Amino acid sequence: MQIDKVTAPEYVVPLGPFHPALLEGEYFKLKVEGEKVLDVDLKLGYNYRGIMKLAESRSYHQNIYLFERVCGICSAAHTTAYTQTAEMLGGIELPDRARYIRTLIAELERIHSHLLWAGVGMELIGFKTLFMLIWRDREHVLDVLEAISGNRQHYAMNTIGGVRKDIDKDMIPKIEEKLKLLHKATETATKAVLEDGGIRARTKGIGTLDKEIARKICVVGPVARATGMAIDVRKDDPYAAYDEIPFDIITAEGGDILSMAIVRLGELVESVKISQFCLDKLKTVGGPIRAEVKEFPTGEAVGRVEAPRGELMYYLVSNGTNIPERARVRTPSYLNDYALLFMLPGESLADVPITVASVDPCMACTDRMCSVTDHRIQIHKTGTLRDLSKSFR
């Protein structure tokens, strides 16, 4: 008797828009055969909030708090990028102390974001315990941020021309204490993640992103560094106080999930060091924390920062009034999400969530444009929300 080769049926698995593995609304159309993913299609746009349009109707100062809410996790990165761009427009020089405070907040935020990522990653491969423990340790950095700024997530620290709150002298030792705890916590987390056989089995060689492809689709941030490209805006185009702070760019070879984890865990340690450096400087450097803002002359400016997820870019056009003519946000996830189209095919269905999470996607950041498909004639079209609502009524 001859047995024919048995092939599992091909079917389409909808991952999203609502799925326990995805923290935000997005839709992966997975063509699978058995458990193996053959093809992926990615659809975004479930979180469109029209922030850029809204920004064109608010004053520069109101926009700080609007852009802070583009992303809950990298809120300081967004305001840093925005205020930096606005400062370029207005030709404003930052006072020294403000530069250090900005850097400190940015690095603390990077720590919190990377720890969050590590926890979520652990949860997606079913390691609930490490998830809980990492998130418990993440509370330390949130406590620090809360003590400095008055809120755990939306710090509202940056303003055009400086920062809004000063860091007291007697608060610094407390922060240093917490930083020591964090340093220990990051080290144990790194050890726990790297030594565990189960985690290694789930992440090594999974979701590999080829370096050439990565270069071609322009991935940024930790994803790019995990494929061996040493790019980092903090070094390449220093902003705030990064030009005088010594730190290393962490890179790894391989481009798989494990190397992305190694890059992020390594950056945790670097970030703790940078924060310590800033605190040391804050002890000695005095002076104002806020420069005066006069006006925003007609013109345009581009600013970029290294957000926890990679290069974040802001573009502003001023028409001389107190309301920007145009604001454009280019978030890192916008580039990194599309790496998934190259990472997912060939993996098993069980690895899809962790692979998706490995690029640390932030979907809400990415949804900038409303795209509507007419399913009968297959036309993509974009337009303002108002026009779209008219035509689809």
Place this chain on the structure above:
Amino acid sequence: MVKITAIKEALKALFKPATTKYPHGPPSHVPPGLRGLPQFSDENCIGCGACVVCCSANAISMKDEGDTRTLSIFYPRCVFCGRCEDICPEDGISLTEQFELATTDKKNAEVTIVFKLVRCSQCGDVISTRKHLDKIKERIMTNVDATVKEEVVRDLPKYETLCGECRRKLSYELNTHTQKYYARRWES
């Protein structure tokens, strides 16, 4: 399959739960300087409406009805940025450390403060709140140049109850036009 660190950390956590029974117990800590619900200060706020303009989430609204002005913060809209606190000229609003703001009735989700309104005696337009005008008067009295103080004190009751528009229209009639000061200055 070495997972010593994970087990060690887990066992260390055995008797030290990091969570609290929060909704059923007190919160773990409320840091000083927490940015919570913005509150008007009955004493300091003068009802000038500067915070209404600058609020980054348009959470504060101002309503003039009859002879009262109501300023209200609709706090489901508020993003707790603290910009109102920054901008207020009189320390009239500040963020409290109150953060348990959930309510089942939308009507309760508001912080309001009511002022007595002054209307123009000529056309009935809104000038500002009584408190605001008093404050302005007080400022003028303390800051005014000593050389013109007498005249200002004399003129004030004339235009006190007029709106800006009417004041402009009636300035020659009432002899309150500022030109006279300039004229005097040119002479001297």
Place this chain on the structure above:
Amino acid sequence: MQTVFDYLFIIALYFAVIGLAFFFSWGASWVFRKLSARLQARRGPPAYQPIADIIKLFGKERFTPALSNKFLYILSPLLALSAILILSFMIPPGTPLWPGPLAFDLIVILYFSVMFSLAFVIAGWASGSTWGKIGASREVVMILSVELPLAIALLIPSLALARGGFSFSLSITDVISAQQGTFIWILPNWFLFRYPLAAIALFLTLLTKSWMRPFGDIPEAEQEIFAGSLTEYGGPLLGIFELARLFRFYVFTALFVDLYLGGGVGFVFPFDLLIFLAKCLVIVILMTIVHVASARYRISHVFKWFLTVCLAFALFSLIRVLVGF
């Protein structure tokens, strides 16, 4: 002479043991949840939580998805519950005096444990959802890889009876009574010490069958496929499933304790029962720690692990039993 009263007595005994199984599972489930919460630096639920969850489900609306096979959709939870109830009174609560229903206990137990898992396969296929089907296919892979080492590890004690001077028997009560006395020095004469590798194999398979990581929760991996087979279930039908799953804390631990830890042998009633339950609790705690300290593997790893390492352990012990060293 057996009278009607003897039969009634036995039936009452069975019901008593189901009650015992229920209350033990409730407690063990709470210990499991509380301990894993504490190990994860959380506080954990109050003691009534496991049962409150199930009662809540029974209070909800019953529905059948439009795409499902209605008959099988309703049948499979009942199948799971009846399989696990039968299992729970077939396994003696630690005493050799248990009036076993059949002489082939172990074979029947094997059957019903497969049936219990099959109920989830049927549920997944009957519910008509993609996630249910993926869960069902994963469950099939689990059955294929787990049942073989499980069968061998279950049968080793009964095969070993002949070596220990007893007559060969498939009844668990005989296995329990064979574990009286001491093995070497002060070690009791448990099969755990005589065939440790088989005990490890059985522990791993039972761990997997009671949905504990590293392998057990693959068919219902929340982050990958929602709830797997049970994705489309809700209301009372899910409640029946959850009730059936609650009993796993008794059935699978009791099986291990009876076969490899000597049940409650060596004590008189009621102490044998207490000793037995204490041992079961220890096994639950051990399972919890393994569960908490591991990541979830992929389904391909299950195949690899159970059909190489686990099966090798079981087969090695089998050879030892048959050849006799």
